[in-house]
Amino acid sequence: MRRPIVVGNWKMHGSRADNARLIEELGAQYPPDPAADCVVCPPFVYLQEVGRMLRDTPIHLGAQDVCADNQGAFTGEVSAAMLKDVGCEYAIVGHSERRLLYRESDQLVARKFAAAHSKALIPILCVGEQLSDREAGRTAEVVQRQLDVVLELCGAETLGHGAVAYEPVWAIGTGRNASPEQAQEVHALIRARIGVRDARIAAATRILYGGSVKASNAAELFAMPDVDGGLIGGASLKADEFLAILAAAG
Numbered sequence: 505m506r507r508p509i510v511v512g513n514w515k516m517h518g519s520r521a522d523n524a525r526l527i528e529e530l531g532a533q534y535p536p537d538p539a540a541d542c543v544v545c546p547p548f549v550y551l552q553e554v555g556r557m558l559r560d561t562p563i564h565l566g567a568q569d570v571c572a573d574n575q576g577a578f579t580g581e582v583s584a585a586m587l588k589d590v591g592c593e594y595a596i597v598g599h600s601e602r603r604l605l606y607r608e609s610d611q612l613v614a615r616k617f618a619a620a621h622s623k624a625l626i627p628i629l630c631v632g633e634q635l636s637d638r639e640a641g642r643t644a645e646v647v648q649r650q651l652d653v654v655l656e657l658c659g660a661e662t663l664g665h666g667a668v669a670y671e672p673v674w675a676i677g678t679g680r681n682a683s684p685e686q687a688q689e690v691h692a693l694i695r696a697r698i699g700v701r702d703a704r705i706a707a708a709t710r711i712l713y714g715g716s717v718k719a720s721n722a723a724e725l726f727a728m729p730d731v732d733g734g735l736i737g738g739a740s741l742k743a744d745e746f747l748a749i750l751a752a753a754g
């Protein structure tokens with residue numbers, strides 16, 4: 505049985521005051537016995553402070569990215585050990601914004617996944633096709649390639665210690681979510697691809713959907729058999745929306 509998980513990716517939003525308000529609102533309304541895991545991923549500079557605010561809540565802390573290297577002369581980078589040191593439990597790797605805007609390759613993303621896992625962070629691997637890929641019928645090819653590079657470098661066992669998030673690029677921040685059927689099709693494909701290597705791990709790996717998830721569409725997406733929760737951008741910045749999404753996952 506896969507426990508659902510809802511992850512809020514705050515991206516480059518917030519301030520100390522905004523964060524405090526959001527965490528306070530989440531904490532005040534948070535269900536006492538949630539049926540889904542909940543993670544928030546603030547920008548690096550706010551991690552420690554948000555972590556402190558989350559201390560008496562069941563909400564977990566995650567980072568939006570991690571360096572592929574462990575330490576050294578890497579100006580501007582943050583290592584997995586540092587994230588662990590300030591209380592992170594999760595790290596997103598390979599978000600499409602990093603792949604596209606900062607030219608992160610599949611290989612670099614796979615190294616980030618390995619680095620996070622090596623320091624006992626739970627990596628969340630983002631995969632997903634662009635609109636042009638989908639229109640050209642290349643969705644499966646793109647998603648499998650992104651997944652295979654991680655499976656090759658890290659192996660199925662390590663992948664199974666993390667999670668996968670399917671985020672079609674055309675659905676991110678556009679208000680146009682994948683239909684539940686479109687999401688299910690790709691999630692099933694991801695699970696099957698992991699299953700080629702190890703059926704037990706494939707059955708246990710959590711696969712999240714991300715891309716314009718809102719309170720109004722979360723339940724139908726999460727009702728699909730291979731959708732185990734969501735990676736939420738914009739809606740994770742509004743406490744009532746995020747809590748409603750969390751409730752839909754449980």
Ligand code: 13P
Pocket residue numbers: 513599671675676677678679714715716717735736737738739
């Ligand atoms: P939106 O929910 O704003 O579409 O963003 C999705 C996303 O990129 C989460 O990582």
